[in-house]
Amino acid sequence: MSEHGIFEGLETPCLLLDADRLERNAAKMRARCDALGVMLRPHLKTAKSLDVARVAAGGVAGPITVSTLAEAEYFAAAGWRDILYSTAIAPAKLARAARIQREHGARLLIVVDELEAARAIGREARSLDARFSLLIEVDCGEHRSGAEPASAELLAIAAAIAADAPYLDLAGVMTHAGHSYAFDDPAAIRELAEVERFAAVASADLLRSHGHPCPVVSVGSTPTALFAAHSTGVTEVRAGIYLFWDLSQLSRRICAEDDMAISVLATVIGHQRRGPSLILDAGALALSKDIGARRFMPEAGYGLVCDASTLAPLGTLAVETVHQEHGSVPVPDESWFARLPIGSLVRILPNHACLTCAAYPFYHVLRAGRPDGQWPRVGGW
Amino acid sequence: MSEHGIFEGLETPCLLLDADRLERNAAKMRARCDALGVMLRPHLKTAKSLDVARVAAGGVAGPITVSTLAEAEYFAAAGWRDILYSTAIAPAKLARAARIQREHGARLLIVVDELEAARAIGREARSLDARFSLLIEVDCGEHRSGAEPASAELLAIAAAIAADAPYLDLAGVMTHAGHSYAFDDPAAIRELAEVERFAAVASADLLRSHGHPCPVVSVGSTPTALFAAHSTGVTEVRAGIYLFWDLSQLSRRICAEDDMAISVLATVIGHQRRGPSLILDAGALALSKDIGARRFMPEAGYGLVCDASTLAPLGTLAVETVHQEHGSVPVPDESWFARLPIGSLVRILPNHACLTCAAYPFYHVLRAGRPDGQWPRVGGW
Numbered sequence: 115m116s117e118h119g120i121f122e123g124l125e126t127p128c129l130l131l132d133a134d135r136l137e138r139n140a141a142k143m144r145a146r147c148d149a150l151g152v153m154l155r156p157h158l159k160t161a162k163s164l165d166v167a168r169v170a171a172g173g174v175a176g177p178i179t180v181s182t183l184a185e186a187e188y189f190a191a192a193g194w195r196d197i198l199y200s201t202a203i204a205p206a207k208l209a210r211a212a213r214i215q216r217e218h219g220a221r222l223l224i225v226v227d228e229l230e231a232a233r234a235i236g237r238e239a240r241s242l243d244a245r246f247s248l249l250i251e252v253d254c255g256e257h258r259s260g261a262e263p264a265s266a267e268l269l270a271i272a273a274a275i276a277a278d279a280p281y282l283d284l285a286g287v288m289t290h291a292g293h294s295y296a297f298d299d300p301a302a303i304r305e306l307a308e309v310e311r312f313a314a315v316a317s318a319d320l321l322r323s324h325g326h327p328c329p330v331v332s333v334g335s336t337p338t339a340l341f342a343a344h345s346t347g348v349t350e351v352r353a354g355i356y357l358f359w360d361l362s363q364l365s366r367r368i369c370a371e372d373d374m375a376i377s378v379l380a381t382v383i384g385h386q387r388r389g390p391s392l393i394l395d396a397g398a399l400a401l402s403k404d405i406g407a408r409r410f411m412p413e414a415g416y417g418l419v420c421d422a423s424t425l426a427p428l429g430t431l432a433v434e435t436v437h438q439e440h441g442s443v444p445v446p447d448e449s450w451f452a453r454l455p456i457g458s459l460v461r462i463l464p465n466h467a468c469l470t471c472a473a474y475p476f477y478h479v480l481r482a483g484r485p486d487g488q489w490p491r492v493g494g495w
Numbered sequence: 496m497s498e499h500g501i502f503e504g505l506e507t508p509c510l511l512l513d514a515d516r517l518e519r520n521a522a523k524m525r526a527r528c529d530a531l532g533v534m535l536r537p538h539l540k541t542a543k544s545l546d547v548a549r550v551a552a553g554g555v556a557g558p559i560t561v562s563t564l565a566e567a568e569y570f571a572a573a574g575w576r577d578i579l580y581s582t583a584i585a586p587a588k589l590a591r592a593a594r595i596q597r598e599h600g601a602r603l604l605i606v607v608d609e610l611e612a613a614r615a616i617g618r619e620a621r622s623l624d625a626r627f628s629l630l631i632e633v634d635c636g637e638h639r640s641g642a643e644p645a646s647a648e649l650l651a652i653a654a655a656i657a658a659d660a661p662y663l664d665l666a667g668v669m670t671h672a673g674h675s676y677a678f679d680d681p682a683a684i685r686e687l688a689e690v691e692r693f694a695a696v697a698s699a700d701l702l703r704s705h706g707h708p709c710p711v712v713s714v715g716s717t718p719t720a721l722f723a724a725h726s727t728g729v730t731e732v733r734a735g736i737y738l739f740w741d742l743s744q745l746s747r748r749i750c751a752e753d754d755m756a757i758s759v760l761a762t763v764i765g766h767q768r769r770g771p772s773l774i775l776d777a778g779a780l781a782l783s784k785d786i787g788a789r790r791f792m793p794e795a796g797y798g799l800v801c802d803a804s805t806l807a808p809l810g811t812l813a814v815e816t817v818h819q820e821h822g823s824v825p826v827p828d829e830s831w832f833a834r835l836p837i838g839s840l841v842r843i844l845p846n847h848a849c850l851t852c853a854a855y856p857f858y859h860v861l862r863a864g865r866p867d868g869q870w871p872r873v874g875g876w
Contacts (some may be wrong), residue, residue, distance in 0.1 A: 204762035231837045257769045382586035403784045432755045439582045456612045457586045
């Protein structure tokens with residue numbers, strides 16, 4: 115069952131990326147955004163990889179989204195010029211943002227969602243003698259961050275940005291329906307996509323009616339991008355997890371099992387008769403402790419255990435318990451010990467790809483199911 | 496409240512290590528093991544740092560425990576010669592283990608807990624023409640791994656090791672009372688320490704009575720090391736989290752608040768009026784999604800929020816929700832927004848130091864509360 119031959123020389127645990135699935139996922143989302151008539155600005159916080167970004171963008175260094183300045187710097191240094199930094203910025207980080215723009219000729223779109231922050235950014239820009247383009251984030255219902263859509267607060271932030279010209283300019287508005295992950299029902303997601311769209315478009319309209327430019331109207335999450343009925347007034351869509359997919363998305367019925375492009379290769383290192391359980395060399399560090407898939411898929415555990423060569427699930431086996439370097443997989447009976455002896459390889463479909471991938475400095479890339487080189491990732495901040 | 500001055504130049508989120516607390520924690524455990532009359536073999540799976548290992552070992556390259564071959568290689572290359580690799584080994588990893596021993600003149604103690612694995616290791620050792628010293632792991636009740644203590648299975652494994660001489664030799668037995676973390680009661684932990692000790696000593700006695708050498712009798716977990724009534728028959732204690740401590744340990748009443756040596760420095764990047772909440776630039780990647788402290792400290796969230804300079808908890812503030820790069824901290828009222836404006840620094844006491852530290856390539860070391868250089872860490876496998 116486990117094909118040591120194919121994976122000869124790979125040390126477990128390690129991260130596998132099926133490039134064929136990745137390319138198919140990327141092409142589908144590009145086609146989807148073409149059909150919606152909006153620009154796709156892939157979010158690379160999951161992939162953190164130039165090679166993946168090139169696949170996502172169809173081979174060109176197009177517009178992208180990142181979540182850390184480490185990512186911004188990595189992509190800018192490689193020639194990507196149009197980078198939306200989607201985390202609200204700490205004013206002390208603006209010096210680095212300015213350096214990234216200056217040294218690499220890139221433009222970072224900086225997100226701001228309150229008046230106090232806009233003013234702090236203005237002061238810092240002036241003292242750095244740097245220029246920043248800002249997007250005002252509005253809150254379309256997730257209530258994590260963002261100003262009230264189409265509100266007086268929004269206008270006040272825009273006025274503060276205008277007051278700090280030419281150091282600041284208003285590039286537009288953005289919103290993120292992060293609460294779309296709370297649903298597993300396409301109809302509910304479709305409604306939420308309309309709420310997300312409307313929050314952004316109404317905010318842009320209000321700003322324009324008060325004389326503020328608002329070229330960018332940016333929305334997105336993978337679920338709303340896929341299920342939106344239309345995108346009138348939206349200029350761009352941000353989405354990221356669609357490149358890889360994972361059990362969290364499968365459990366919400368946003369993707370199919372054979373869309374999932376990321377897996378962790380692990381070795382059976384023990385058989386525990388009490389239980390009984392297989393012990394794998396992939397634990398909390400190799401898989402992460404995210405359990406987001408369990409809400410709609412209680413059986414997901416910390417990941418589903420699959421055949422190493424075909425990635426077909428092995429019955430309903432899942433990693434039920436993790437220690438730092440051990441994953442325990444209950445099995446129905448001890449016949450599994452002969453089926454998966456010590457040293458056997460398995461692959462684990464992760465609960466949440468963003469967190470699992472973060473533990474690894476590179477991907478082992480698979481083409482036609484076989485290892486075909488490595489792609490590096492950028493980590494940290 | 497937040498002293499930008501002290502932390503000038505540190506980019507958030509980043510990992511801080513209070514070296515004064517570390518030294519005190521290390522000295523206490525050395526004194527404790529001296530009092531027990533056993534050798535301390537610090538477990539470096541949490542720290543993954545040469546500098547921390549030196550503090551733990553009192554300045555010498557003494558015996559250590561590691562959880563990955565990456566750690567084994569890192570320490571061996573730096574001159575550490577006596578390394579217990581505490582994760583059961585996949586046979587395919589023995590070539591690397593042999594190389595680490597050969598190139599660096601180190602001895603890796605390899606753990607084995609079943610007959611099939613012992614035979615596979617013997618075959619591999621023979622084919623590599625390498626020699627490995629093995630510890631048989633026994634299960635003192637955690638039921639994660641390990642053979643039955645003082646059992647026929649144990650004798651069978653020892654016989655298999657003897658049959659593969661000179662490629663294999665039996666160095667002794669080891670056990671780990673990992674289930675000691677299920678208690679917050681010193682009396683219960685003391686009982687468990689005796690169960691742990693007895694499982695190891697009885698196993699060693701049985702092996703010796705059958706003519707097998709058993710020089711090493713290795714037990715350990717931080718709680719059982721601290722609360723054991725005595726260590727008769729034990730030769731060494733493995734423990735690791737005592738170097739840093741964390742909320743998981745504090746919640747189990749194993750350490751005091753001012754023992755905790757690890758914290759994450761974060762910046763306030765937003766104020767969410769709904770809630771109300773502070774938004775920090777430390778989320779799931781910066782803190783990990785471990786929630787182990789919540790069992791006995793439901794208010795721990797993903798970490799307690801503290802004053803940046805004093806590390807005193809700020810009321811009962813905790814990171815309640817994490818996204819990849821955002822942490823949300825509910826506050827009692829909006830007066831906290833003025834107290835912690837955008838750009839303020841806070842420190843977060845992590846839920847589980849082993850997982851939080853894993854996200855960072857180095858520690859910012861603090862002496863007398865002020866940054867005093869960096870110590871690198873080794874990650875991956």
